[in-house]
Amino acid sequence: MTREIERVAQIPVAQIATIVPIMLTVGANRIVPGVAIPHPVGNPEAGPEEDKKTRRKLVLRALKALQADISEQTIFES
Amino acid sequence: MSYRVVCYINQFYGGKGGEEVADFKPELVEGPVGPGLELQKLFGDEARVIGTIICGDGYYAEHIEKARAECLKIVEDLKPDLFVAGPAFNAGRYGVACGDICAAITQSLDIPSLTGMFPENPGVELYRAQTFIVKTEGSARGMKQALTSMARLGLKLIKGELLGPAYEEGYIHRGIRKNFFKDKRGSLRAIDILLQKIAGQEFRTEYEMPTFKKIPPAPPIKDIKHATIALVTSGGIVPRGNPDRLRVSSAESYAKYDISGLDDLTPDEFESIHGGYDRMWANLDPDVVVPLDVMRELEREGVFGKLHPYLYTTTGTGTSVANAERFGQEIGRELKEAGVDGVILTST
Incomplete structure (x- = not known):
């Protein structure tokens, strides 16, 4: 889905998910590793504050990925 | 004759x-x-x-x-x-x-x-x-x-x-699978293949994975302050009651929901129907799958221009590659038409 949105719309797609090898396999270009499968953009086990802080950090990283000039599949670890 | x-x-x-x-x-x-x-x-x-x-x-x-x-x-x-x-x-x-x-x-x-x-x-x-x-x-x-x-x-x-x-x-496989009986059960055959692999011998999988295409990356967003960003998810987040009857797995459709008036995805209004992960956390706070609360904050702070008014959602478990590609193509065309500049897609 990520790849086809990007191909058809010609706009960057940042995918946040936990299993990086799958994102690489399906052809995602801008990859942001998530926290866990049931909560990719949050850390609810650590309490509401930490949860939101984590989410904000990952979303900012995804926005950074959308602005990155890349030539191949790239994993944004920070 | x-x-x-x-x-x-x-x-x-x-x-x-x-x-x-x-x-x-x-x-x-x-x-x-x-x-x-x-x-x-x-x-x-x-x-x-x-x-x-x-x-x-x-x-x-x-x-x-x-x-x-x-x-x-x-x-x-x-x-x-x-x-x-x-x-x-x-x-x-x-x-x-x-x-x-x-x-x-x-x-x-x-x-x-x-x-x-x-x-x-x-x-x-x-x-x-x-x-x-x-x-x-x-x-x-x-x-x-x-x-x-x-x-x-x-x-x-x-x-x-x-x-x-x-x-x-001698032909190129057509993606057709036939059921038939083998003399050895699956676990024994799997061990045989593993031993062949360890011994460096030739081995053949019984279940070939689909091969996926890669595409060159789309150009980056140049002016994030004026960019419209859309949220898409395969994490099965839907309005409570699943009004469009999205399937819990092997999805054959996706849905599109207006989130323009919302600052947060609350468990009173949204839920996860995804059949492939433990939904406890998502059902306590759907933002852990679709980060609407934080996107609104960043939009207000002017970190990016505007959040696209619609959330696109489906369930990405057991969903066929062909269907997932079709969803992507249809969503991609709509986002393009709507003038969206970039997408954050979350998957579980």
């Missing part, structure tokens, strides 16, 4: 000439021509090549519907038991023509068809599911071998014999 076979070849193998006569219109010649002569030898008395259609590669490619209709008419009149095109090796236009005419003949006339191509020929991806494509070398150096495999498979198809796996029969 021997079986009747009709062949299809291009202007080059038909002896008409090269690129200068690529617009050669379909013409029927009696008996075998070019590679068909060798094919006839291989068939022996079992089958007879009664006619050969010669058609220019350029003609077929540029007038695909007309060319297909003309060839279909010829074949319909001849009523063969088998139709054989090519082999096209790695010739792109020839491969597409061979695949297209084979697929059309099998579909419209219910006559078994086969062709031969190099695995990277573009005709393979397009037509592998609709006809039999024997795996060949990249060039005519592999002619003899290609025709041997094609003749053997062709006779089996005519007689309606049960086919073994694609790699045994």
Whole structure:
């Protein structure tokens, strides 16, 4: 889905998910590793504050990925 | 009585000439021509090549519907038991023509068809599911071998014999799986494969994974302060009660919800129906899957321009690659039309 949105719309797609090898396999270009499968953009086990802080950090990283000039599949670890 | 076979070849193998006569219109010649002569030898008395259609590669490619209709008419009149095109090796236009005419003949006339191509020929991806494509070398150096495999498979198809796996029969697999009994159960077979792998021996998986395409990255967002960003998810977040009846797994559809008036996804209004992960956290706070709360904050702070008013959602568990690609294409077209500049897609 990520790849086809990007191909058809010609706009960057940042995918946040936990299993990086799958994102690489399906052809995602801008990859942001998530926290866990049931909560990719949050850390609810650590309490509401930490949860939101984590989410904000990952979303900012995804926005950074959308602005990155890349030539191949790239994993944004920070 | 021997079986009747009709062949299809291009202007080059038909002896008409090269690129200068690529617009050669379909013409029927009696008996075998070019590679068909060798094919006839291989068939022996079992089958007879009664006619050969010669058609220019350029003609077929540029007038695909007309060319297909003309060839279909010829074949319909001849009523063969088998139709054989090519082999096209790695010739792109020839491969597409061979695949297209084979697929059309099998579909419209219910006559078994086969062709031969190099695995990277573009005709393979397009037509592998609709006809039999024997795996060949990249060039005519592999002619003899290609025709041997094609003749053997062709006779089996005519007689309606049960086919073994694609790699045994020599054709490129069509994505069809058949159920049958093996003498050893799965766990034992898996151990056998593992031992072969550890010993550095050749091994063959029983369940081939689909191969995925890669694409060059789209250009980055230049002006994030004025960019519209859309949220998409395969994490199965939907309004409570799942009004569009999205499937919990093996999704065949996606849904689109207006989030323009919302600052947060609350458990009173949204839930996860995804059948492939523990939904406890998502159902306490759907923002852990779709980060709407933070997106609104960042939008207000002016970190990016605007959040797209719609959330696109589906369930990405057991969902076929073909369906996921279709969702992506449809969503991509809508986002493009809506002037969206970038997407954050979350998956579970």
